[in-house]
Every structure is written in C-alpha cells, then in structure tokens.
Amino acid sequence: MVKKIIKKSPKTKQIKKAAPPKPNKNIIKLKLDLGTKSENTWCPGCPNFMILEAVKRTLATYIDSKKYKKEDFAITADIGCHGKIFDYLNLSGIYGLHGRAIPTAIGMKLGNPNLKVITFVGDGAIYSEGISHLIHAFKENPDMSLFVHDNQVFSLTTGQSTPTSQTGYVTKSEPLGEFDKPLNPIKIALASNATFIARVNARDTPHMVEIMTKAINHRGFSFVEIMQDCIIFNMDQNFKDKRMYKIPDNKDIKIAEKLASEFNYNSKEEKIPMGVLYHNDQPCLEDRWPQLVDLQKRKVGWINK
C-alpha cells in the first residue's frame, strides 16, 4: 500500500481566513417583516427581485438604526411589472393609477410631511403618461424619493416601445420598428432643476443600497434611474453591465451635463456613468409652506393636529 505523505513546508505560513461578517440578526428579522405572503409573479430571474431585495436591505438598516420606524415609511407604485413591488412590501401606501404615482405621493406628503415616501414607477409610466408630473416634481422639489425601474420597455402589456426604447425596436405594435430616438431622462432632470439625480444597475444590489440610502437621506426630490433588464422583452437592451462605471458623488452642474450626455439610451458602445450624477441642496416643497413647517415641527399630520 502506497502511503501518501504530504510534507508541510516550514516556510509556509498558516494564513487564517478572515471570518465573514456576522449577519445582523435584527436586519434579517426586519427584512422578513418588510416582506409579505403575496405570491410573487415576476418571471424567475427578473432583476425586479434584486431591486426588492435592495429596498428591503435599505429600509431594514434605517429601521435598525432606530432613526425611523417602519410606520414612518409609505410607498406609492405605478401600474406595471415594477408596480407589483407594492404587493411584496409590507408598508403602508397607495397603488397609483398608471402615470400618476407621483401626485399620489405628493398628496401623502401634504397630508403628513413627516412621512418618508418612496415611489416606484416604470419608464413606460413615468416618461410617457406621467412625464408632466415628473417635470413638476423636479421643479417643486417635494421631499420624497422616486425609483424608476427603467427596462426600456412596457413589460406588463407584453412589450411595446417606451420613450427610452432604442430606435428600430420591433414590437407587435410597431412592426416597422420604433421610429424615434429615445429621450434622455437624466438631461430632462437637469433641465428641470432636479436636486438629486442618480443611476444604478439593478444587478448591483450593494450599490443600489448605497444610492437608495443617499436618495432617502436627501432633503428634496431624489430621482434614482435603475437600469433594469427585462429578460423577456427588449432583450437587445440587456447586459449593459460591462459598459457601466461608477463615479464619485457629483455636485458640479457642468460635469453633470457631460455625464448625462455620455449615454443616449440608443448606443451599444457608449460608457454608462453610475452613481450620484448630480445633487444640490435647495428648499423643498414642505419647507415653503408655513402650515407644513408647523406639522413637521410638531411631528404630526393633519389628522392628529
């Protein structure tokens, strides 16, 4: 019988592996509490799952910090695949009409300006039917966050072209292909005096958590454009990950304009800057109305005034 002898070299140092960070049991519990028992009907593998996970991690960390309670958060959602996130989050809120999730959210803020309101919309909803609400929200700067699940397609209605779809996109309703060039939501935000503009990748959960946290912390309207692949419709626009690169938080408007021009939502080659593309501090809607300032001081809404 041949004995296998493994000799240990005296020079070999025993390298101790760094222990993985201990999972915070409270965060796990809080995340479970943020979930619901609703049946999830997203396609298996849809990056919407990662967006949901990022939202839960972000909010669980907030609640764990004791700065906010779960009851301090409220949500609105639009109609679409993205909108189902409303059913999977155990938070108070209102399911909006298509294109109208922003005015619903602003109504909630006017009723109780102490709420931390987050709105979930799709590119089809917000850059077409909801575009006027979006532009005015940039301008009025209510203190709330908007998370756009931009998959460059109307998904729930089985694949039609949206304002950010690429030129030439052939669908059942556009058999000759989309004629127009896509609009650039980052440029629209800059032109409308938005105070917080960010872009993230739905496949990068830690970065989403970082940026969502910054968005919620921002006092004013925070706009987060989430690049989300739809793995069923408009597959041509999937897997842009290799072209994405992260930038440090930017406050310079000239740099922001350059960053906004780098990706036109059409090209297959351009690099795509990710992160906080622009932020600045401006008074928000709630701080301009004395009645709302009073409610904030007393930490109450109209109902318990």
Ligand SMILES: Cc1ncc(C[n+]2csc(CCOP(=O)(O)OP(=O)(O)O)c2C)c(N)n1
């Ligand atoms: C007022 C109104 N217009 C149109 C519709 C039809 N509709 C429902 S979902 C949807 C597509 C949503 O697409 P998008 O906002 O991009 O979200 P996704 O499904 O891609 O997440 C449309 C057109 C509707 N329900 N109500």
Ligand code: SF4
């Ligand atoms: S159709 Fe697209 S966006 Fe909708 S759940 Fe399926 S993969 Fe996700």
